[in-house]
Amino acid sequence: MADTIDVDGKHLAVDEEGYLADLNEWVPGVATVMAKQDNLELTDDHWDIINFLRAYYEEYQIAPAVRVLTKAVGKKLGAEKGNSKYLYSLFPYGPAKQACRFAGLPKPTGCV
Template identity: 85%
Template sequence: MPIEVDGKTLETDEEGYLVNLNDWVPGVAEVMAKEDDLELTQDHWDIINFLREYYEEYQIAPAVRVLTKAVGKRLGKEKGNSKYLYGLFPYGPGKQACRYAGLPKPTGCV
């Protein structure tokens, strides 16, 4: 189902992930969050930007356990835990945050 971002129609797969990762712009996250009735804060953007950097470096979207550990190292212990991440992304920090970041679905996510 395509999404409309900044006047452009972007293709997504059946789970809502961007088909073409190069189509991502920050507006993608805004549109997807709005569909989920979620308002993005700086804390959300910290995780979204972290995921994009992680993907750029490793060419893979991290599973939740890896994400939690990596966020803890980079952003601090108080942010590197499941409770914090699920508070930001209630549909699952791996799946939902990666979708907002324009990344493929993390391996190991159902």
């Protein structure tokens, strides 16, 4: 994993696991570039989750654990999306880990 990623002509620092070093530097292009690195094409469904995670972080100052994310997504976006099968289909490397990374959030507390 590179120590920087190139987004909109800027070099943004990432940590050794690929998470954005400064979450204030996040722009939507970060998610697009990171997704491309993971061979993923972002759809509206992906963006729903990414935006949800950013709003969650804005309110609670943490990245939610998977089970909390699942439950909260179900409540917000509907029961058919509030399950880990759906979330893993969107983010094969793990809805919390991968989606949080795309969203510019730190790694969820409790994730190893």
